[in-house]
Amino acid sequence: MRKVLISTYITACARSAAFIMLFLFCALAGPYGDAHAGGIGSRVLVVERATGSLAIYDYQERKLLPKRIEGLGNLRHALMAFTPDLRYAFLATRNGQLSRIDLTSMEVAGGVFTSENSIDIAISQDGRYIATAEYQPGGITILDAQTLKVVKRIPTSFQHNGQEVPTRVTGIVDAPGNRFVAVQMEGARIMLIDASKPDFPVEHSFPTVDDMPYDAMITPDGRFYLVGHIESPRVSILDLHNLNLGVREISLLDPGKKYDKGTPFKMPHMASWAVAGNKVFVPLVGEDRLAVLDGESWKFIASVPLRGHPVYAVVSPTGKEIWVSFSGEKDDSYIQVVDTRSMKVTKELKIGRRIYHMDFTPRGAYLLVTANLDNKLFLVNANTYKIEDEQTLNSPSGVFGVWRAYRIGL
Numbered sequence: 001m002r003k004v005l006i007s008t009y010i011t012a013c014a015r016s017a018a019f020i021m022l023f024l025f026c027a028l029a030g031p032y033g034d035a036h037a038g039g040i041g042s043r044v045l046v047v048e049r050a051t052g053s054l055a056i057y058d059y060q061e062r063k064l065l066p067k068r069i070e071g072l073g074n075l076r077h078a079l080m081a082f083t084p085d086l087r088y089a090f091l092a093t094r095n096g097q098l099s100r101i102d103l104t105s106m107e108v109a110g111g112v113f114t115s116e117n118s119i120d121i122a123i124s125q126d127g128r129y130i131a132t133a134e135y136q137p138g139g140i141t142i143l144d145a146q147t148l149k150v151v152k153r154i155p156t157s158f159q160h161n162g163q164e165v166p167t168r169v170t171g172i173v174d175a176p177g178n179r180f181v182a183v184q185m186e187g188a189r190i191m192l193i194d195a196s197k198p199d200f201p202v203e204h205s206f207p208t209v210d211d212m213p214y215d216a217m218i219t220p221d222g223r224f225y226l227v228g229h230i231e232s233p234r235v236s237i238l239d240l241h242n243l244n245l246g247v248r249e250i251s252l253l254d255p256g257k258k259y260d261k262g263t264p265f266k267m268p269h270m271a272s273w274a275v276a277g278n279k280v281f282v283p284l285v286g287e288d289r290l291a292v293l294d295g296e297s298w299k300f301i302a303s304v305p306l307r308g309h310p311v312y313a314v315v316s317p318t319g320k321e322i323w324v325s326f327s328g329e330k331d332d333s334y335i336q337v338v339d340t341r342s343m344k345v346t347k348e349l350k351i352g353r354r355i356y357h358m359d360f361t362p363r364g365a366y367l368l369v370t371a372n373l374d375n376k377l378f379l380v381n382a383n384t385y386k387i388e389d390e391q392t393l394n395s396p397s398g399v400f401g402v403w404r405a406y407r408i409g410l
Contacts, residue, residue, distance in 0.1 A: 004328055012197055023067060027052075040086055043402055044368060046377055049252065050395035054091070056106055059361060059379055062389045073097035081130065082405035083145060084298040089402070090145070092121035092132050100148060103402065106245050110148050113398060114141040120172045122180055122409075124195040131172055131180045131193075138191070140168035140182060142200055151199045158187035171216025171227060171410040175240055179203075181225050183213045190227065190238055190247060191335040208236040209249040218409035219275050219295070219310040226250075226273070250298040251280055252291050274315040274322045283310030283323050290324065293345055304343050307331055312357070315340075316382060317364035325355040335369070337385070349385055352376045370396035 042060035049239040052072050056065040072078075073093040088109065089101040096118050103107040117387045119137035122146065125132070130143045157164040167187035175181045178196040183189070188211055192204040210229040213236060218225050227236040235250045274281040275295060281304070282291040290304040290313060306324060310333030314323050322338040332354045337347035350373025359368050361380065369378040370393070377396055379389040404410040 007304065030218070033184045036043065043103075043272070045069075045080060045101070045402075046370065046393060046396050047078050047398040047400075048076050048394040049078075049372075049397045053394070054101070055391075055393050055396070056378075056379060057368075057391060059366060059389075064378070064391050064393075065106065067106065069101060070105060071108070074101050077119065079121050080398070080400040080404070081121050081410070082400075082402055083123065083127075084405055086402055086405055088145065089400070090121060092118045094118065094135075095344045096136075096352070098130070098132060098143070098148070100145075101348065112143070112148050112150075114143070114150070115139075119168070119170045119183075122172045122174045124180070125176070125178050125318045126195075129195050131182075131184050131195075133169040133172040135168045135170075138168050140169055140172065140180070140193060141192075142180075143195075144197070154191075154193065154200065154202065156184050156187055156191075157238050158184070158189075160186075165282055170214060173216070173225070175218060175225070176408070177223040181216075181218065181240070181388065183208065183216050183227050183240075185212060185214060190225065190236065192240075192243075204243060206238060206247045208247055210236070217273055219280075220301050220408060222408040245285045248298075251300070252284060272310075272312040272314075274313040276315045276319045276322065279340060279343075281313045281315070281338065283324065285309070290322070290338065302343055304338055304345070306309050306336055306345065307334060307348070309322075311355075313338075314358045314360065317360055317362065319384075321346075323358060323367060325358060332364075332373075333371070347385055349380070351378055351380070351387070357399045359399045359401055360402045368399045368401070370399055372397060 042058050044057045050246045054069040054073055074095040076094050077332045078093050086103055091099045096113045096115040098114050099111040100109045114132045115134040118132045120133040122131045129290040130145050132141045139156045140154040144151050156167045158167050168185040170181050172182035179367045180193040183193050188208045190206045190210050191202050192200050194203045207393050210232045210274045212230040214230050216227045223241050225238045233252045236247050237250055238247050239245050272283050278295045280293040280295050288306050292301045294301055308326040310324050311327050324336045326332050333350050336345045339346045351369055353373035356372045367380040367382050377391045377393050378387050381388050
């Protein structure tokens with residue numbers, strides 16, 4: 001009996017000691033330790049355009065972390081990529097500055113200038129290389145993700161009046177097979193680069209269907225690479241599963257609608273295309289509608305009438321809804337929700353002035369929204385359509401959740 005009592009006493013003491021150690025660990029871990037409801041997986045980096053900084057928001061804890069990542073350059077068109085192990089994030093800026101962010105300490109862990117002006121960034125699917133698309137002087141820069149050393153510069157040029165002229169590059173994405181895909185603007189060509197070989201060869205180069213390709217995207221399954229052209233309703237499409245088909249053309253025009261001969265067209269923002277099952281929802285610049293395309297044949301299916309000019313169409317991870325933001329003072333505070341089956345607007349929300357960016361959390365429970373004019377970040381419950389949290393930020397724009405590490409093309 002005495003032995004049992006002694007054993008019970010020792011067990012109780014051990015449990016008490018473990019509890020005390022756990023309590024101390026939680027208390028001392030601080031805002032960047034793992035002993036709290038949130039963690040790296042629930043953190044969101046939000047671009048603060050006016051101050052050249054990143055704010056850090058934990059959507060599980062509903063709070064901003066008490067530090068900012070600063071000195072990051074011109075964030076007017078900043079994009080981020082994440083390593084698959086969530087060790088680092090990389091930020092490319094319009095002044096050619098590439099910064100590496102340590103996702104554990106949430107501090108800058110190195111940086112380099114890749115050019116005078118960068119427009120897009122991608123990370124290879126093995127996480128070893130970062131590629132930046134350069135506006136000035138053009139071309140593509142590939143860097144080692146661990147050392148930040150430039151391992152390859154791929155110049156781009158085209159023939160103009162008998163001379164080789166540099167061409168800007170944009171729309172760079174990762175693609176299956178450990179490749180990069182990008183488009184040359186003045187050169188009007190799509191490039192496929194093999195990142196599994198040490199010399200990073202351009203394995204294919206295809207002409208686009210129209211001049212001045214600008215923005216581009218890859219579908220979430222990594223199959224189709226689509227390129228929009230400035231002032232054109234034509235879109236170039238490359239099937240990465242069937243390269244022998246070459247670049248084909250699709251049109252954003254409603255074949256049943258009459259267009260004036262001089263109708264102007266602006267370049268569609270390709271990152272705003274929403275792919276839901278076998279349908280693709282396209283915000284049309286300057287029109288009050290989404291165009292809906294068939295995701296296999298790429299033919300026009302229908303139009304979805306909207307309250308104003310759409311900017312972003314973001315699909316829920318469930319595939320059931322598309323959330324659309326708008327431009328224009330009377331519309332840019334609103335989000336309309338489109339049901340992907342009926343292709344009709346089912347909900348309208350007023351959030352905040354000048355919505356710049358939206359992104360869903362991984363399972364679609366919440367939508368993160370930046371309202372630039374109100375200096376606010378909102379967390380919207382995607383089931384109840386209610387705002388559950390808001391934070392004040394400095395001119396917020398891009399929203400980059402770490403879950404982008406696991407999406408093709410991001």
